[in-house]
Amino acid sequence: MDIFKIIDEFQKIDGDAAGRLEHASRRFFMNRVSRKLAAAAVPVAFATIVNKAYAQSAKAIDVLNYALTLEYLEDEFYKAGNAAANLIPASDKAIFTQIGKHETAHVAFLVKALGAKAIAKPSFDFTYKGNFGTVFTDYKTFVTVSSALEDTGVRAYKGQAGELIADPQILEYALQVHSVEARHAAVARRLAATVTGNAAMKGWITLNQGAVAPIYAGEQNTTQGGVDIKGLASKSDAAVTEAFDEPLTMEQVLAIAGPFIKA
Template sequence: MKTETLFEKDGANLGRRSFLRYAGVGLAGVGILAAGACKKDEGGVIGKGGGIDLGASGDFAILNYAYALEQLEAAFYTQVTASMYSGATADEIALFTDIRDHELAHREFFKAALGSNAIQALTPDFSAVNFGTKASVLATAQAFEDLGVSAYNGAGFMIKDANYLTIAGKIVSVEARHAAYIRNLVNPGSFADSTILDGFGMDKPKTIPMVLATANTFLKTKVNAYSYGYTA
């Protein structure tokens, strides 16, 4: 018998409330965070190339950056779990469902925190992914999870508000757990190899332009970051 997940049983809003509680931020706190944005930092502007701009440099631009990536991951895992690849084990189905729910919660958190400053919902492009085969799904999942960890680590130093930084730290630790699990499915023992760690045993960070260049290959709605020197 299939076990009902938090989102299936109670809806995405309850999932969001639960995530906010566990993250240490109440709904009222999110409202205060969102209300603190200045219009000059507002994202969602349509750029010259037709892409969505993250907004002026600052905390809300970084939150929109994270929101864009979480939208992409949530959409991917939602599609994966809607029709699991051939030969998926019960453990794989259960764990991919957990990952999906984590990404949905992350997405909804950023959407609530940003409020009217949030960029629009993005349209994914998974035409290069064969969701019917394990190899294609795992390769894409590994790319997304490694990208997410490197993105948070690469942008963390730009976050000025300590509350945002704390939340980002909590989320990136979950993304790293996902990455380790997926990497071990692809190649046992590769959960922390030299392709993702530096000589000090730390995850290699990536800049916003580096991350968006990869993310945009999976998005119909392209994301720009003019303030950080990147145009799709």
């Protein structure tokens, strides 16, 4: 979920981080791994490279474990949801089964990268300190929480894309991962719109309409890169905001996800 943040933090502690990972480019894998096996091999090989390059960096280990904690959270959420009796209707079961498989793969990726330094899986409070007491017995609540988690992940990526422009190969790989998370978010939002009866909620974000207020802070912004897009394109506020996402900082992500983690 947080590959952009990981690479950004690597750059802060090692200015040559992109260079260290250059040989992990898509071209490298395509040259050394058959195209048939590339999709499965890339995460494992990339994790091995990260582990070797940064094994002695305490800061890098902290960043990877931060990402792993978030992946543990999503993985456990979908495992519990998919295992709950009579929670997910048959029409939607395949969707959450597939999302769950993706999150399990993300956990495996980070655990491989960290090796013996991977943190143990924490305990989670999926009631969100008592706010979601029916999360695994009420489908409406389950889908709402799923949408919140997925949108949080997508916006965690957003703020880091600019840091990778100088290395387009790494940017390409990271965006491939990000696109999967974005599809999760779009599906979860559409399902949430249906089960909550919120006709204004779609697979994309309009203004700051959403399930959990902190996740959508700033989404109503119509100025991007110092340019008032509304004035430039002569479009409505709704149309302009649908064309752009806003970033979430690490602090914002932790503020949203923190109540799920038991102290």
